[in-house]
Amino acid sequence: MTIEEAKAKLKEGNQAYVKSGRNPGTFERAERERLAREGQHPYACVISCSDSRVVPEHIFSAGLGQLFTIRNAGNVIGVHEIGSCEYAAEHLHVPLIVVLGHTHCGAVEEAFKQAADTHEKQKEDALESPIEEVVREILEVTGEYTDTSAMEIENARAGVEKLRKDPTLARLAADGELAILAAIYDTESGFVRFDI
Ligand SMILES: [Zn+2]
Known part of the structure; x- marks a missing residue:
């Protein structure tokens, strides 16, 4: 599958999810x-928050073997997430x-609350x-932002930037074999906004 086809499939899957509220996967x-026998060929890798309301397979109407997912609280990108993306790509x-x-x-x-906290000692203990x-x-990537919506977007964008700096992922992207994008899931409407 090409980059554009994968993107279109995620978008269509999300529209179907919003419309029906069911996962046809x-x-x-x-x-x-079949997958155990033949192996997996997922068409996209999705890094999302562990939040119980954010379930990539359902959000994109995907079944077994279709999405390679990585989840943690706050969808932060560290060495393990980068390594998992390298494997996927x-x-x-x-x-x-x-x-x-x-x-x-x-x-x-929570990051927003701490950014606003002026009590330095308390902040140090918490860290x-x-x-x-x-x-x-x-906080490292969103420190200068003053509302949580902007921070949610910036946190996803910063994750993309971190991934793009990885030599393996950068090489695949330069060869036109891989695209790395940020998106935001609206927990209430169910819509995913791409190209943020
Ligand atoms: Zn979250």
């Missing part, structure tokens, strides 16, 4: 067995990677715990 036994040949932020993201809201590592990652 295949999860049946025969398909499970280089070994599984996905033509498209989408960093999917979303509205009402708790991790971004010592693992969950604060997530917030720190988001």
Whole structure:
């Protein structure tokens, strides 16, 4: 599948999801067995938040074997996420990677709260715990933004920039075999906005 075909398929899948509220993707036994036998050939890689309202397979009307997904709180991009994307792009040949932020993201809201917190000591204490590592990652790229919607968009865009700096992904992109995009999922309407 080409980059444009993969993008169109995600868009069409999202429109179908919004319209019907159902996932027409295949999860049946025969398909499970076929994929186990023949291996996976997903058409896109989606990096999303772990938020229980953000489920890539449903959002894009995808079944088994169609999306290579990576999820963590705040859809932050670190070494493990980059390594997983390299695997998806280089070994599984996905033509498209989408960093999917979303509205009402708790991790971004926490980062927003901390950015506004002027109590330095409290801020330093908070940054010592693992969950604060997530917030720190988001703050690092969204620090100058003053509302959560802008921060959600900027966090997804920054994720794309990090991925584009990876030599393997950059090479595939330069060869025209891979595109890396940011998008935002509207938790209420179900729509995914591309090209943010
Ligand atoms: Zn989230």
